[in-house]
Structure formats: C-alpha cells, structure tokens
Amino acid sequence: MNNKVILLVEDNPDDEALTVRALKKNKILNEVVVARDGVQALDYLFGEGAHAGRNTKEMPQVVLLDLKLPKLDGLGVLRRLRADDRTRLLPVVILTSSNEEQVLLNGYGLGANSYVRKPVDFDAFVAASAQLGLYWLVLNEPPPRRV
C-alpha cells in the first residue's frame, strides 16, 4: 500500500490542502506527490528537471489532474502523458470545477480515465474522495508495469 503513490497536479494551495485533508480523513495514507503546474508534473513523471534521477519505472498509482494550471494546462499534460509509452496507460482522474460538456469531451477524448467535479461542499468532497480512493487505490487493477 505504501508503494502506491498518488500524483496530485494542483496549482491552488487551498485546494491542495483540502484535497490532502480529505484523503487523510478517509485514511488514505499513500504518499501524495504534489506538482504545482503541468511542467512539474511531467518532470516528475519522466524523471526530468527537478526530479531528474527519479526511477521512472515507478509510476504513481493514479494521477489526480486539475485542468486549470499555469504554464502547461491539464489537457496539455494529458496529451503528453498519452503520447509517451511510459505513461500511456497511466490512470488519470481529472479533478476540476468545471463540468462544461465540451471540457468533458476534451478530457475523455484525450484519454482521461475518469472525470470528477470538485464540489463546493467539503463534506461532499470528503465522500467523493473516499470513493475515489477506494476505487483507484484498492479496487482497480493497475496497468501492468513494464520491466
């Protein structure tokens, strides 16, 4: 269980704090790596830049991806992920405020596995997180790693 890393790509520190808090409340104790923007996320995943030297064979269990990010936005990250063999099958859950139809289409179209809307009500958010955790970290069979 401790090997399962969750990559949270979120630029808003409040949202980041609340997300982590929600996960904790649900006893999800996996390591949460936070990337503040798209570039950082990619650096981490591909072991570049600040995260050079990281063992890229160890991918996170799931990526929680916000769409509105500075520099490279969420969809751009998604595109890069899906373009690269190493991250093509990586589970990505889009976690964002908007539920505009077009945005959903874009997300799914680019290969997101799931799309969850962040509610304003924190209790609802806690409940959603619980379900997320249960599903992606426990229930879901991750794609096999390539050795």
Place this chain on the structure above:
Amino acid sequence: MCTRVISGSRSLPPSSRGRAIRWSVGFGRRLATVALACTLLASILDGQQSKPTEYQVKAIYLYNFGRFIDWFTALPAAGGDSFAVCVIGQDPFGRTLDSTLAGELIGQRKVVAKRIARPQDAASCQVLFISSSEDGRLKDILALLDKLKVLTVSDMPRFSERGGMIQFVLEKDKIRFEVNLTNTEHAGLNLSSELLKVAIAVKRNSQPGD
C-alpha cells in the same frame, strides 16, 4: 265601233239636279242595250271580214302589185301627184277598190282608183285592170297601151299569153297570179324578184309579141 254607236243619237237632254239619279238609272238600262247591239254588229262585221270576196282580194293584190315595182325610173312626171289604179271595162270591184286604196301611198304618191273608158286615158294610169268584158277588144287595148309604162292586170283567160303582164289565176280556192316577164320588160317595168317569187308562174314569150 261601239263607241260611235253610243255617241250617235242616244244623248240625254240637259236638265235639273234630279237628272243625275234619273241618268244613272237610265244609264244601266242603256248599257245593257248597247252591249247587245255591239255583239250583234260585231258578229255581222266579223262574218263579213272572215270571208273576203274575190274582188276584195284582187283589189288588195292590185294595190300591192304597185308596191313591188320599181317606179322610180318608170314614173312619168306627167302622172301628177297621184298613183292611179285604173279599171277599164265593166268594173267588177265596185266600192271595194276605192275603199282598199283609200289612204294608201305608193312612192309617196296618193293612190287613187280611176275608171276609164278609153285605153288612151290609161296614159295617166300606173296599174290598169282590164275587165273580162273587154276580152274582145284586148288586142286593141294592148296595142294602144304599147310604150306606156302601165302594168296590165286581168283575170280573163290566157291574158298573159295574149300580151298581158299579170294574170289572176284561181288555184285551190286561192287567188294566185302569173307574170309575163317579156311583156313587163317590153313596157320597161322592173318587177321585184320578191313578187316573182310568189307568182304561181313566171313566163316569157317564146317569140317577142304575139
């Protein structure tokens, strides 16, 4: 004819107003009488006219002979203003000749009927009818007429053989005539061919004269 009868003796005397009525009443009666008289007269006259007598016809012929002769060269100036059709001897025509010739003209000359006693008087005649009563004197008469331009006509037998010019012949109830051309030419008379056409015979003497 009938008109003359009415206007004759039966005229009414003029009188007063009452005349008209009396006149119209009498008129009817008169009309009836007159009509009857007319019818009788007409039948009598018709009867007379439907059958002309022999000498009526001959008289007409006599007149007509004169029409078919070319007198312009022949008429003597001494003849005066008339065309004389004469009869010598016993006149068989009577008033018929006069009435037939009345009012007629030949060559613009008034045609008159004359009776002569002597052949010498024939000098003033154009046409001379020699009566059969003169049968015995014929030769003498003709001799005296010689050189005169007179057309001699008669109905005595063999007239044309004996020197006469036109002889009346009775054929089938019709009065016809013969012509002796030698004699007419001798007299210097030019007869129309039309006349010759209707002659029953046109003769010439085998020898001149007789």
Place this chain on the structure above:
Amino acid sequence: MARTQDSTITKKLTRLNMLVSGAALLMACATFVTYDLFTFREAIVRNLSIQASVAGSNSVTALVFNDSHTAENTLSALKAAPNIVSAGIYSLDGQIFAAYRRDPHTQLPSFVSADQAETQMFKDGNVMVTRSIVFQGKPTGIVYVRSDLRTLSVQLRRYAIIAGVVLAASLGTALLLSSVFRRSITEPIVHLAEVARVVSRDKNYTIRATRPAGRDELSTLVESFNEMLIQIQERDGALQSARDQLEQRVDERTFQLATANKELESFSYSVSHDLRAPLRTIDGFSHALLEDCADGLDEAGRTHLNRIRAATQRMGLLIDDLLNLSRLSRTDMHRQSLDISTLASSIASDLRKAQPGRQIELRIEEGLKATADPGLLRVVLENLLSNAWKFTSKRASARIEFGMTPSNGTPAFFVRDDGAGFDPAYADRLFGAFQRLHAMTEFAGTGVGLATVQRIIHRHGGRIWAESAVDHGATFYFTLSEMVAQGAQQ
C-alpha cells in the same frame, strides 16, 4: 433551324396571300365573265333579231299575196342555223301563216298579237324574238324566231375552262412569288420566336436576336426585345449583387454570433472554474476549522461557521444554475414532433420514485403531441412538475394535473397543482432570474427555474403565463407556437 420547318406564321401568310389573290382573281373573272355573257346574250338576241328580220322581209310578198308555201320555204332556210328551234310568220291578225320546226314535235305559239312584236324573252333555256314585218312603212305581219342557247353554254364552258386555267396559273404564280417575298416577314418573326424560346428555356439572358434590315415594326420589335433582355440581365446582376451583399452580411453576422458564442463559452468556463475555487476554500476550511478547532469554538462560533458554509454552498448552486441558464441560450435547438404526455409521465414517475411517501394524485392527459426540442422541453417539464411537487409538499395529499386547453385559438399546455399557490399581485416577478415569491424557509430553490423555463419557451416562439390564488394552487400555461412573445421578461 426553324427555316426548314413550316411554321404557322408562314402558313398563315401564304394562306392570306392565296386567299387575297384568289378572291381578287375570282371577282375579276366573275365580273368579266358575267359582263361578257350579258353582251353575248345581247349579241345572240341581235343575231336572232337580224335573222328574224331577214326572214320576215323575205316573207313580205308571201304574206301580202297569201302564199304560205313560199313563206315556209323562206323559213326553212333557217335550218342552216342549228341553234334555231322554231320560227313562225304571223299575219297581222295574229294567226300563224307559216312555220319552221327544227324538230317536228316542237310547239309554236298559235297566236302572236301585234303588241308582242319587238320583244325578246329568255325562257326555259331558249330565247324568243318577235319582230313586226314592215314593208314600205306598212306593218305586214309578225315574225317569231325561237333559238336555243347552245352557243351560250358553249361560251360558258369555254369561259369556265379559261377561268380555271387563269386562276390556277395566277395562284401558282402568287404562291411562288409569296414564298419568295414572305421570307422578309416570316424570317425575323420566326427567328425572334426561336430566340425567345431558347432564352426562356435556358434562362440565358446573354443571347440577343439579330435585327432585320430595314426600319419597320419588326426591327422595332427585335430592338425592344434585345433592350428587355439587357434590362433583365442588369436586374439579374443587381439582384445577384444584392444577394451577395446580403449573404456577405449574413456571413459576417453569423461569424459575429459564433464569436460571441465562443466568448460566452470561454467566459462560462472561466466562471465555473474560477468562481468555485474560492468557494471550495471557504467551505473546506470552515469545515476544517469546525473540526480542528472544535475546542476553541463555542456554540456561537460553530453557528457562524455553519452559516458561512451554508452560504458558500448556496453560492455554488447559484453559480451552477446561472451557468445552466446561460448554456440553454447557446445550445442548438432541434425541433421535432414528440409525445409530450409520455415525457410528463416519465418525469412525474421519477419524482414519485425520489419521494415515494408522498400522496400525489397525478392526472396526465394522454396522447398530446408537441413540436419542440426534446432536451429543452424535458427541462421545462422537469422544472414545472418539480415546482408543482415542491409547492404541494405542505399538503397531506395533493393533485397535480398536466394537459392541454385551447386558449384564444392556440392550444396551450398547462401544469396545475393545488398547493400553496402565489400572490397574483407579484406575478410579474415570477419569471425573473433569482426572483422568489416565497421565503427560503418555506420552500427551497434558487429562483432560476422559472427563468430557465421562460427562456426555453421563448426560444420555441411560445408564451408562458400563470394563474394562482394563495393557498389555492397555481396553473402554469405555455404554448410552443411560432408566435413571437410580446413584452416577456428575459
């Protein structure tokens, strides 16, 4: 080409020519022939008269000297004239004197009176001439001659043949000449007709008709025709350019509209994303405060934080509703015929499933049809029926109806409930966004629902209005016609 065909106008002209020529010729021929025949008749009479007079004068002596035989001989000379049927010499008393008969059975008049002399008569195909015979000025008799008219018929026949030949020859010549000269008339007309036909058929207005030589009505016609074509072309051109301009303008507007729409879309996107984020923070950390600092918070503090949380969440809902409302104006509308009764029933059953405990009598009219966008109409009915559901929640049992009623000629659908109703005095605020006629504590709601419904109805070109009395329920009517809504609140 039209030249080789026998167009009707050529036929007409030819027929005209032939008729005119024929009529003129016929009239001329008829006149001449008639005149000639008359003079011929006169000649016949004259001849006959001469023959009669000759016969008569030759019969004078026969008449005078009563020689009918000679007269008959004279008359028999008439045998030489084969046309003489009979002849007779009459004496002055009118009785027949001599006769001639060509044919032994011929009849002669037995009596001819003197006043009949000098007459001629045409009767039964014969002509009879009676003359008096006068010799040396004296009437001597009457001659009568009767002749047939064979010479006349021969002449007639001759004339007929001549007339026939002349007519045929003349008509033939007329035909020939006409076919040479009518071209000058028919060619321009036929050409013009053909050009007009082609122009009409192909809608090609660039074609022009060739102008015939000369300055007559035909050349005027062709010129005018060409003029008209030019005008049509110009008008077409003007029309086309106007249409192009219009199209261009339409394209511009469409582009502007699309741009506006896109801008609005990105705006909504921004709004939904950016406005919600702080709300999440507020609510989240208020929650955190409540949890983590529970000891330091007294009752008042907790209440305040709860109120903060409530307000924040409400704001989130409002944002959602507003976004929905704006989205509705932008989506494409596809009208189709649908069964509105079935739709209402399905929505009603959903509501019942959500709250099975409620005692609601549902009366939905069957078989109603409407022509509308299915998705948008669903939103309308969902709003109206859930409103009805909501506002009857205070009653133990309620009745909700859906149906159609004819109103002023146009049929209107309605949703009726016998719930709380509203004060009709404030009816004008009913469809305003965020306007509410009830307190939050009585009935929940953002106040956007009816505004949404109204917007959808207006997009369909219909009307929506409501009737109510407090505590006596409410009825919401709407139409989906092409009528433009008047004075509606947006």
